[in-house]
Amino acid sequence: MIEGTRPARQRARAVWSKEKLVHERAIALGHALDDSTLGNYGSALNSYLTFVKNHDFPVEPTPDTLSFFTVYTCHYLNPRSVSTYLSGIISQLEPFFPEARTARKSMLVRRTLQGCMRMNGKATVRKRALTVDDLHTVINHYQHSSQHDDLLFVAMLITGFFALLRLGELTFPDDSALRNWKKVTRRDSVKVSDTQYEFFLPGHKADRFFEGNRIIIMANRFGHQPLHHFSKYLKSRDALHPTSSALWLTKAGHIPKRSFFIKRLQQFFTNDVAGQSMRAGGATALAERGVPPPIIQAAGRWASDAFLIYIRKNPTLLQGLLHANARNQVQDVHV
Numbered sequence: 296m297i298e299g300t301r302p303a304r305q306r307a308r309a310v311w312s313k314e315k316l317v318h319e320r321a322i323a324l325g326h327a328l329d330d331s332t333l334g335n336y337g338s339a340l341n342s343y344l345t346f347v348k349n350h351d352f353p354v355e356p357t358p359d360t361l362s363f364f365t366v367y368t369c370h371y372l373n374p375r376s377v378s379t380y381l382s383g384i385i386s387q388l389e390p391f392f393p394e395a396r397t398a399r400k401s402m403l404v405r406r407t408l409q410g411c412m413r414m415n416g417k418a419t420v421r422k423r424a425l426t427v428d429d430l431h432t433v434i435n436h437y438q439h440s441s442q443h444d445d446l447l448f449v450a451m452l453i454t455g456f457f458a459l460l461r462l463g464e465l466t467f468p469d470d471s472a473l474r475n476w477k478k479v480t481r482r483d484s485v486k487v488s489d490t491q492y493e494f495f496l497p498g499h500k501a502d503r504f505f506e507g508n509r510i511i512i513m514a515n516r517f518g519h520q521p522l523h524h525f526s527k528y529l530k531s532r533d534a535l536h537p538t539s540s541a542l543w544l545t546k547a548g549h550i551p552k553r554s555f556f557i558k559r560l561q562q563f564f565t566n567d568v569a570g571q572s573m574r575a576g577g578a579t580a581l582a583e584r585g586v587p588p589p590i591i592q593a594a595g596r597w598a599s600d601a602f603l604i605y606i607r608k609n610p611t612l613l614q615g616l617l618h619a620n621a622r623n624q625v626q627d628v629h630v
Contacts, residue, residue: 346363347364358404368380373415378408385399422575425564425568425575426576429564447532447546448556450525450527451465454521456573457516459574459591459596462571464496466550469553479550480495480542481494490514491511494510508596556570577595
């Protein structure tokens with residue numbers, strides 16, 4: 296037995312049994328993924344388990360089994376979805392089959408998926424980004440309203456747009472099983488001054504260190520007054536629910552659900568606008584005004600690779616960046 300050369304400074308700790316170690320590890324593994332992600336991955340795993348059972352294959356993911364699953368499932372689903380399915384399957388099975396990820400990265404599986412995408416791939420229909428003019432449309436409609444839920448919707452919309460927030464950072468999922476109070480922004484984290492307002496955004500599934508972020512929105516942005524609308528909502532919220540801890544609350548005292556926001560949003564726009572349109576719109580507005588991509592990336596709390604993919608997959612944002620670069624080049628020539 297190897298012994299330390301110096302006495303330990305930590306207090307004596309109880310020795311756990313093997314059963315307790317296995318139990319606690321299982322709990323930790325169960326919390327490795329966000330509940331929403333875990334639900335999607337669980338669906339993928341069920342599809343895989345049904346496939347291997349019906350086709351009399353072993354459960355262990357091998358290049359052969361995964362490639363067969365890929366070509367089979369691509370006949371029924373968009374190959375892009377199957378790629379996500381494979382990620383979920385590997386994430387769920389890797390603790391039991393350590394070589395699962397190696398099998399997923401094999402040339403056989405990658406080439407099979409590539410071939411399926413070439414044969415069966417379909418263009419992705421993306422929701423458009425909201426514009427500053429869209430904000431004007433909504434705000435003008437509610438400018439004389441004193442109804443609390445109207446004030447809430449406007450404050451959520453303008454805050455989400457200028458802070459590049461995900462809709463899930465402002466609302467609860469409609470599925471109660473996916474709701475997590477640890478992600479709820481608290482009222483006591485809010486700070487308001489004459490020039491800005493800010494609040495603490497708790498950690499989310501893209502936050503690798505679960506540290507959260509301090510969100511700051513300036514009083515005036517692109518012809519709008521976010522502080523004005525937020526202050527109106529906050530005054531109404533504090534009058535109705537002075538003892539509640541959550542920042543975003545409906546008149547009934549509930550955290551707004553995703554459907555609350557989407558239903559109101561679609562009263563003004565067609566189905567080509569959705570929750571991600573708010574975040575994409577805020578990023579595009581910054582790009583059109585010449586804000587460099589690294590600043591947008593930091594403001595939107597994107598991981599480096601994720602932001603590059605987001606630009607490539609969001610043609611509106613890409614167009615905004617290109618126009619801003621062209622405008623800056625013209626200014627440089629005249630200078």
